Amino acid sequence: MTVLDKLFKGELAALARIISYIENRDEGYRRLLSRLYPRSGKALKIGFTGPPGAGKSSLVNCVAKKLLADGKQVGIIAVDPTSPFTGGALLGDRVRMSDLPTDGSVYVRSMATRGSRGGLAAATGNVTVALDAFGFDYILIETVGVGQVELDIIDTCDTVVVILVPESGDAIQALKAGLMEIADIFAINKADRPGAKNIIAALQNMLEIKREQSEWKWPVIPTEAINNKNIDELLAGILAHVECTRKSGRFERHRREQIRKKIFNILESQLNALLHDRLVDVSDLEKIVSDIYSGKSDPYTASEELFKLAPMK
């Protein structure tokens, strides 16, 4: 029996091995993904993002337990795109997740860049395919809110929860810049702390116009992960979002858009690998580099010439 058969039979050890193949891009990982893909598509993928210290792990933990109590199977991917300096914090978060059951109804996977460049977003999307094909009903993806990698990962999700805390009052200004576009639901965690009312009021205010123009009303839900408070409301909000987008057709449109992006990303990385190979073969590349180094040419002009010569026109 192949490891893939074992995965389809529900063996967690086989799932773990296949995820490692996918993460490491071991030989044949794309063929594996081709086999997994047709069995995927049923899981709901929920993203959780927010600043460090907002209690993301705790909140994801609470939501997972609620889903498990409802008889659902839950996969969790914890992504930490922050590299070298915060290696410690990652482990700290994972320890907190250890009170989840070990009966196979939940599976937690951590992914971190640890200084490596790129590829994390693509790998995360591929790992969700494996979890999805395995049969999890929900895949919860937790990511620290730092720039590009995080936004790419959010592209994998059906619904995105942005978690803020009363202390992130200043973030409201910044929210306008980028997060408003990716958030479907706001959770204000540690809502017992001073300032909670202020940040909720500020958010409600910001959402007014958006709500007028849309069927979806962007709920702002105060939570206290540490006291397991309002988790029902948060989960209800998530399910309401899925239902609303399913009805409006946005759910399908969004998933089709994700497929288009996935195709583009695969072609892009194949093409770039090809470009890399071809560029190494350009016989006078070192002469071109010398001309640029000495100021006789520049990378922009040289690239135009190279692009004309390149075999992938």
Add this chain to the structure above:
Amino acid sequence: MTVLDKLFKGELAALARIISYIENRDEGYRRLLSRLYPRSGKALKIGFTGPPGAGKSSLVNCVAKKLLADGKQVGIIAVDPTSPFTGGALLGDRVRMSDLPTDGSVYVRSMATRGSRGGLAAATGNVTVALDAFGFDYILIETVGVGQVELDIIDTCDTVVVILVPESGDAIQALKAGLMEIADIFAINKADRPGAKNIIAALQNMLEIKREQSEWKWPVIPTEAINNKNIDELLAGILAHVECTRKSGRFERHRREQIRKKIFNILESQLNALLHDRLVDVSDLEKIVSDIYSGKSDPYTASEELFKLAPMK
């Protein structure tokens, strides 16, 4: 007189305008870069990275003032790749820099992703070309240590200073993963705090083997930016690194490697734009997406087919 002529004449306002063109990729920005490039190459580019709260801005400030006192002209690029949540902190840092002189001998530019995707690293490299062509002797690039974007920006520099504080004791473990490779100099800032001796000893220990195998000895320099302490030593370390790499030929090899990467990156982005245009033209793309959405196909198989059909072979 064109804005480019004004820049070459030393007008800061022209520099600021051209940097904006470059940042926004306004029409013709590549031709601008082609014109700027041959005048660049003289500035030394020094990168400063470290965890939030390490005092990067203060230390960069101190180094800049020391250089200015020596009669040098200094450009500073402050990059904040952390997006939505930390918009506030960015401004805080910039305020601290306001005690620099306003006589034109120093120019500070902040760059932030603010939720936008990609392109920051490329833009930063292009902005250094403008500062370099303007005539600054030193370009100091400050970046928060978070993952990919930061590593890419570091590729722009000749010398990299990694700033740690006694509180980052845990970071030593993580350092092994990625930062050891990019650091040329370690500054232990806030060195008057407890734990400074420990982190310095741990670093010295880690560096032992590296030092044996190399001419460069990776200095570990305790600093106190707030008291302007040991800045001379830090600057001396930077200059020693430049001298050492110039002698060994590494300086030139490194800059040539940066040129190779730059060419590759330009071609890559042109190729990806072309790919995007062509993919939109694939007449049965929506049918392919539908097949994938319904589980009849998968993105990996579909991409293989598309790659065969694509005109950019």
